[in-house]
Amino acid sequence: MLIDTYGRVATDLRVSLTDRCNLRCTYCMPEEGLHWLAKPDLLTDDEIVRLVRIAVTRLGITEVRFTGGEPLLRPGLTGIVERLAALEPRPRMSLTTNGIGLARTAGALKAAGLDRVNVSLDTLRPDVFKTLTRRNRHHDVxxxxDAARAAGLTPVKVNSVLMPGLNDDEAPDLLSWAMAEGYELRFIEQMPLDAQHGWRRQSMITAGDILESLRTRFTLTPEASAERGSAPAERWIVDGGPHRVGVIGSVTRPFCAACDRTRLTADGQIRTCLFATEETDLRAALRSGTGAAGTGPDADGGTGPGSDEEIARIWRLAMWGKKAGSGLDDPAFLQPDRPMSAIGG
Structure with a gap:
């Protein structure tokens, strides 16, 4: 298992497939974009499949979430999903996407074995979307x-970030729309993971602000069916049910004590936390004994450099050193050098 010194066990793997994105959301990156990772630095499709296989068959991972950047920009995505769906045991697989391109890929991804999607949409107003993302692609999202729902990638979850002075008045409208469409809505506090390092605690829209806004139109009852556990969202029953809404208060209502996640970046680094300032290089270990393609005599056995067992050992050691929390409540908190687009959600 991937266990840490606080007894937490990681069963959820977030896999970043690329650091590139076709939007330029103001809370994520500058208008001109970023310096993208060079292709030789990225994990190949074979390397991703091998690392996820090791995580699933040797380390107890049961859930795999593909992220980016924008994961739909990864040319080999459907093939990766299909190959991982053949694993025994089979992990549940989901995708976090901005939705652009999903209309043409949803059916193929479902056929390949993807279980469901999370789609980011912060506003119902096309003009505000253009301001927030610096792109005129609201209709594509x-x-x-629609395509994800039709393909059966359900439950379709919608992630929304509220920004002061732009869409902070839209929480009730977003919830009303999501319920009408049959989507599960999640509001997420803006996190200090923007490339510009412009995040300010005093100006963010908090979970409390979001709930206060929603209660101007809806009656919210805390979901009492189970403890929150490792789930990032606190869930609320809307107007007696059956609809629910989630609020992810990563900053003001952290869930570190029950965190069950491990993260693999597009260039093969293990991160134990979104806000970690240290990484563990699996790419070097992967290529040390097997070459860049991740194939060779030690790929499926042995204990030498680049072997499955050696990679699993490095991964376990990285998770053993996971810190107790994100450190967001520490006055000395330092934002990670990597922005969200290079980490994966």
Missing amino acids: LAGL
Whole structure:
């Protein structure tokens, strides 16, 4: 298992497939974009499949979430999903996407074995979307959501970030729309993971602000069916049910004590936390004994450099050193050098 010194066991793997994105959301990156990772630095499709196989068959991972950047920009995505769906045991697989391109890929991803999607949509107003993302693609996101629902990538979850002065008045409208469309809505506090390092605690829209806004139109009852556990969202029953809404308060209501995640970046680094300042290099270990393609005599056995067992050992050691929390409540908190687009959600 991937266990740490606080007794937490990681069963959820977030896999970043690329650091590139076709939007330029103001809370994520500058308008001109970033310096993208060079292709030789990225894990190949074979390397991703091998690392996830090791995680699933040797380390107890049961859930795999593909992230980016924008994961739909990864040319080999459908093939990766298909190969991982053949694993025994088979992990549950989901995708976090901005929805652009989902209209043409949802059916193929479902056929390949993807179970469901999370789609980011922060506003119902096309003009606000253009301001937030610096792209005029609102209609493409809506089309992607429709396609995901039609393909059976359910439950379709919608992630929304509220920004002061832009869309902070839209929480009730977003919830009303999501319920009408049959989507599960999650509001997420803006996190200090923007490339510009412009995040300010005093100006963010908090979970408390979001709940206060929602209660101007809806009656919210805390979901009492089970403890929150490792789930990032606190869930609320809306107007007596059956609809629910989630609020992820990563900053003001952290869930570190029950965290069950490990993260693999597009260039093969293990991160134990979104806000970690240290990484463990699996890419070097992967290629040390087997070459860049991740194939060779030690790929499926042995204990030498680049072997499955050696990679699993390095991964276990990285997770053993996981810190107790994100450190967001520490006055000395330092934002990670990597922005969200290079870490994966």
